Amino acid sequence: MTGVALTAGLRDTVAMTRRNLYHYLRVPALVAVAVTQAVLFVVMFTYVFGGAIDTPGVDYIDYLMPGIVVLAVAFGSPNTGVGLAEDLTSGMLDRFRSLPMARPALLVGRTLADAVRNLLVVLVMVAVGYLIGFRFHAGPVAALAAIALPVAVGYVLSWFAALIGLITGDAETAGTASLLPIIPLAFTSSAFVPVDTMPGPLQAWADINPITHIVDAIRALIIGGPTATAVLQAIAWLTALVTLFISMALWRYQRATQ
Amino acid sequence: MIVDPAIEAEGLHKHFGAVHALDDVSFTVRAGTVLGLLGPNGSGKTTTVRILTTLIRPDAGWARVAGCDVVGQAARVRSAVGFAGQQAAVDPLLTGRENLDLIATLHHLGRRETRRRVYEQLERFELAAAAGRRAGTYSGGMRRRLDLAASLIGQPQILVLDEPTAGLDPASRQALWATIRSLVDHGTTALLTTQYLEEADQLADDIVVIDHGRVVAHGTPDQLKAQVGGHRIELQLADPADTSIAVWALEDVVSSPPLVDARTGRLVIPISGSAAPTAAVIRSLDAASIDVTDLVVRRPTLDDVFLTLTGAAAITDQADALTIAGGAP
Numbered sequence: 001m002t003g004v005a006l007t008a009g010l011r012d013t014v015a016m017t018r019r020n021l022y023h024y025l026r027v028p029a030l031v032a033v034a035v036t037q038a039v040l041f042v043v044m045f046t047y048v049f050g051g052a053i054d055t056p057g058v059d060y061i062d063y064l065m066p067g068i069v070v071l072a073v074a075f076g077s078p079n080t081g082v083g084l085a086e087d088l089t090s091g092m093l094d095r096f097r098s099l100p101m102a103r104p105a106l107l108v109g110r111t112l113a114d115a116v117r118n119l120l121v122v123l124v125m126v127a128v129g130y131l132i133g134f135r136f137h138a139g140p141v142a143a144l145a146a147i148a149l150p151v152a153v154g155y156v157l158s159w160f161a162a163l164i165g166l167i168t169g170d171a172e173t174a175g176t177a178s179l180l181p182i183i184p185l186a187f188t189s190s191a192f193v194p195v196d197t198m199p200g201p202l203q204a205w206a207d208i209n210p211i212t213h214i215v216d217a218i219r220a221l222i223i224g225g226p227t228a229t230a231v232l233q234a235i236a237w238l239t240a241l242v243t244l245f246i247s248m249a250l251w252r253y254q255r256a257t258q
Numbered sequence: 259m260i261v262d263p264a265i266e267a268e269g270l271h272k273h274f275g276a277v278h279a280l281d282d283v284s285f286t287v288r289a290g291t292v293l294g295l296l297g298p299n300g301s302g303k304t305t306t307v308r309i310l311t312t313l314i315r316p317d318a319g320w321a322r323v324a325g326c327d328v329v330g331q332a333a334r335v336r337s338a339v340g341f342a343g344q345q346a347a348v349d350p351l352l353t354g355r356e357n358l359d360l361i362a363t364l365h366h367l368g369r370r371e372t373r374r375r376v377y378e379q380l381e382r383f384e385l386a387a388a389a390g391r392r393a394g395t396y397s398g399g400m401r402r403r404l405d406l407a408a409s410l411i412g413q414p415q416i417l418v419l420d421e422p423t424a425g426l427d428p429a430s431r432q433a434l435w436a437t438i439r440s441l442v443d444h445g446t447t448a449l450l451t452t453q454y455l456e457e458a459d460q461l462a463d464d465i466v467v468i469d470h471g472r473v474v475a476h477g478t479p480d481q482l483k484a485q486v487g488g489h490r491i492e493l494q495l496a497d498p499a500d501t502s503i504a505v506w507a508l509e510d511v512v513s514s515p516p517l518v519d520a521r522t523g524r525l526v527i528p529i530s531g532s533a534a535p536t537a538a539v540i541r542s543l544d545a546a547s548i549d550v551t552d553l554v555v556r557r558p559t560l561d562d563v564f565l566t567l568t569g570a571a572a573i574t575d576q577a578d579a580l581t582i583a584g585g586a587p
Contacts, residue, residue, distance in 0.1 A: 008366050015363040019349065026351040026392070091347035095408065098311045098341040100333060101364040 009102035016109025020083070024117060031117060034076050038121045041068045042128045045192075053193055058223055061134045066150075066218035067191030069125050070211065073118045073154030074182045080114050080158040081165025081174035088169045097253075104250055111158040118154035122147055138224040146221035149234060153214055156238050157182075159245035166252040191215045210237040261325035262289035264416050264447035265310060269319035272305050272471075279305040280316070281471040287449055287464070292442055294462030295451040296564065302471040303451040304344065307420045310449065311341045324415055340414030344421050346405035350394030354385050354404050357393055358411055365412045379407035382437070399430045406434070410441075417441065419450040423457060435461055455560035465560075467567050474567045483558045486566045489534050490556055491527040496549035498523030507546040511538040 024031050045068045046061045055063040084107070087093045096106050126134070126147065136143040161178035168174045186192075188202060189211035195203055206212050217234035220227040265287035272280040280302045287293040297303050308314045310323055312332040321328045324338035348357050358379055362372040380386045383403040388396065393404055402425065409417065417438070423431045438461060442448055452458055458465050459479050467475040467482070475482055495504060501520045508516060508527070512535065517526040527539065534555045543550055 011366065012364055015360055019352065019360055022356065023351050091343045091345035092349060094308075094311075094313055094343050095341070095347035095361075096364070097313055098336060098339065099361065099364045100337040100366070100412075105364075 005102075009105060012102045012105035013108045013112070016105045017112045018109075020110050020113030021116060023083070024113065030079070031120065034072075034117060034121050035124050037075065038072045038125045039128050041072050042125050042134075043132070046129075046132060049192065055194065059133060059135075061129060061132065062137070062223055063219065064192065065125070065129055065134055065222060066146075066215045067186070067189075069122055069150045069218070070153050070191060070215055071182075071186050072121055072125060073150050074157055074186065075179070076114070076118060076121060077154060077157035077161045077182075078164075078175045078178040079117075079161070080110055081161035081163075081168075081178045082171045083110060084162055084165035085169055085171040085174040088166065089171070103253065107159075107162055107246075107249055107253060111155060111162060114158045115151055115155045118151050119147075121154075122150050136222055138221060138227070142221040142224075142227065145231070146218050149214065149218050149221070149231075152238050156242045156245065159242055159249055163245055163249040163252060166249060185209060185211050189215055190219075210241065213237055260289050260415065260445065263287055264289040265293070265321070265323050265449060267306070267310070267319070267321040270306065270309060270316045270321060271318040272302075272309065272314065272316055279471050280309075282319070283468060283471065283473055284319075285466045285473060285476060287447055289447050290442065290445055291463040292438065292448045292450065292461050294458035294465045295449060295468065296453075296455070296458050296465055296560075297451075297468040298453065298564075301469045303468060304420055305471075306468070307341075307343075307418055307449070307451060310335075311339055311418050312336055337412070338415050340409040340412055340417045342405050342409040342417075342419045342422055344424065346398075346401040348393040348396075348401050348404045348408070351392060353390050353392055354396070354400075355380065355389040357404060358408055361408045362411045367411075375411055375413070379410060382410075383407045398425050399427060402426055403430070403434075406437075415446065417446055417448040417450075419448065421451055421453065423452070423454065431457075455564055459560050467564070469567065475563070479560065482560065482563045486558050486562050488558075489529045490558060490562070491529065491534055491536060491539060492552075492554050492556060493525050493527075493539070493543075493550050494552035495523035495525070496551050500548045501525070503546055504543060504548050507542045507548065508539060511535050511542050 042065075045064055049064070050060045053060060084093070087096075087106075093106070097103070136146065157178075161174070164178040165171075165174040168177055188206055189209045190206060191211060195206045195212065198206055213230065214234045214237060217227070217230040220230045263286040267286070268284050270280050270283040271278075283302065283306060285293070295303050295306060305314070309316050309328060310321055312328050312335050315329050323335045326334040326338065328335050349360070352360065355376060358376040359372060362376055367375065380389050383406065385400065385404060385407065388400060393401060396404065402422075406419075406422065409419070419438075422438075423434055426434065435457070438448055438450070448461075450457075450461065462479065465475075465477065465479055465482055466473055475485065477485070495501060498521060501518055501523055504525060505516060505518060508525075512527050513530045514528055517528070518524070529535070536553070536555060540550070540553070
C-alpha cells in the first residue's frame with residue numbers, strides 16, 4: 001500500500017469512527033445501559049457471590065474484578081454486529097461499498113468506536129469497585145495494563161460480533177447469536193471460581209479456555225506476583241483470535257449481499 | 259475525460275443458488291445519455307445495477323464502466339460512479355449535513371471542497387433548511403433527496419440509480435426528473451431502473467427491457483412502441499353487458515380481436531395499418547344499438563410494450579390477442 005493510500009485509509013477510518021461515536025452521543029441510552037449494567041455487575045457479583053466463594057489470601061472483589069470486567073465488555077460486544085446488520089438492511093453498507101473508500105474502514109471504524117465505549121465501561125467498573133473495596137496491588141503500569149487487557153478482549157469480541165452481524169444480516173439474530181458462546185465460555189473459565197474447585201473434565205477444559213488465560217493475566221496484573229507468562233499467553237490468544245475474526249469479517253464484508 | 263460508451267455490459271450471467279438472476283445480459287450506454295432499464299419485479303434490474311456498481315461480481319461475462327472493468331478495476335469504477343440504491347441509504351442518527359459530510363470525506367475531497375459541495379447539494383435538493391436536523395426526522399421524500407444528494411457529492415461522470423423515484427410524490431418525481439435531465443445536459447451519463455413506463459418515456463434516450471434475466475427488447479422509446487404495432491382505438495361502452503355483442507359487431511371491421519375488459523366494458527382495438535377505421539367502428543356499434551361513452555385513437559404507450567414483451571404469459575388470452583395483433587415486428 002502506498003503512503004497516499006494509507007493516509008486516505010486512515011482518514012476513512014477516522015470518519016467512520018466518528019460516525020459511530022456520533023451514534024453514541026445521539027442515543028445516550030446505549031451508553032447509559034452499558035454503564036448501568038457495569039455498575040450492577042460489580043455490586044451484585046461482589047455481594048451475592050462474595051461470601052460464598054473462598055479465595056484464600058485474596059479479597060474476593062480483587063479476585064472477581066477481572067472476570068466481571070471481561071463479562072461486561074463481552075455482553076456489550078453484540079452491539080457491533082447489531083449495528084452492521086442494520087447498515088446491511090438499510091442499504092448503508094451498499095452505499096459505503098460503492099464509494100472509493102478504503103474497504104476495511106467501515107468495520108475498523110465501527111469496532112474502534114465500540115472500543116471507546118468499552119474503555120468507558122471498564123473505567124466505570126474500576127471506579128465503582130474502588131468505592132466497595134477493590135484495589136490495584138501491583139503498581140500503576142500493571143494497573144494500566146489491567147485496564148487495557150479487557151478493552152482488548154472487547155475489541156476481539158467486537159470483530160466476532162461484526163462477523164456474525166454480516167453473516168446473519170439481521171439485527172435481532174446478530175444480537176442473540178454473538179452472545180451465544182460468551183456465557184458458556186465465561187462460566188467454564190477461571191473468571192468466577194478457582195479452576196481447582198471444578199470437577200476433573202471441566203478443569204481440563206477450563207485450563208485450555210482462552211478466557212481462563214486472559215482472566216488469569218488480568219488477575220495477576222491486579223493482585224501482583226508473576227505476570228509475564230500469563231500476560232504473554234493472553235496476548236497470544238487475543239492476537240490469534242483477532243487475526244482470525246478480522247480476516248473472516250473482511251472476507252465476509254467483501255461478499256456481503258452477494 | 260469522457261469515455262464512450264460510458265457503460266458496456268457483455269454476456270452477464272449471475273445466479274443465486276438455483277435462481278438464474280441474469281442469463282446473458284448485454285447492452286451499452288452512450289456517454290451523455292440516459293438508459294432506462296425497464297422490467298417487472300425480479301427481472302434482474304437490481305442484479306445488473308449491483309454488478310455495474312461493483313457490489314457483486316458476475317458469474318460470467320464482463321462489464322466496463324467509464325472504460326474500467328468492474329471486477330479488475332473496481333476502485334476506479336467506484337470513483338467514476340455515483341450510486342443510489344432502492345432504499346434511501348441515509349444514516350438516521352446523523353443530520354442531513356453530517357450525512358453529506360461523511361460521504362464527501364470518504365470521497366477524499368478535502369475540507370474546503372467538501373464544504374462547497376455539501377452546500378451545493380443541500381441547495382440543489384432544497385434541504386438547506388433541514389440540514390441541521392437528524393435524517394431520521396425527515397419525510398420519505400426528503401430522505402430520498404438526501405440519498406441522491408449523497409450519490410452526486412463525488413460529481414460522478416456516471417450516475418446509477420435503482421428505482422430513484424419509488425415512493426416519491428408526483429411533484430418530487432418531476433423535480434427529480436428535471437435534476438437528472440440537467441445533469442445529463444451537462445455531460446453526465448445515467449442508467450436508471452424503473453417500473454414506471456412514464457418515467458422511462460420521459461427520461462430515457464434508450465430503453466432496455468429485461469425479463470427473467472434476459473434482454474427482451476432494446477431501442478429508443480419510439481422504436482419500442484413501433485415494435486408493438488400501430489395505433490389503438492380505445493373505447494368505453496355505456497353498458498358493460500354489451501361487451502360480447504360489441505366484439506361480435508366489430509368482427510368485420512377490425513383486423514384482429516380487440517382486447518376487452520368485460521367487467522368495465524372497455525375495449526382496445528389494435529390497428530395494423532396506418533389508418534384507423536374509426537368511422538367504421540362507430541357505424542358498426544351504432545347499427546348494433548350499442549352506446550359508447552368515450553372513444554380515443556392513441557399511439558401505443560410503453561405500457562403496451564411492457565405487456566406485450568413481458569406480460570403475455572401472465573395475462574392470458576387478452577394479452578395474447580394484443581401480442582398477436584402487434585407482436586412480430
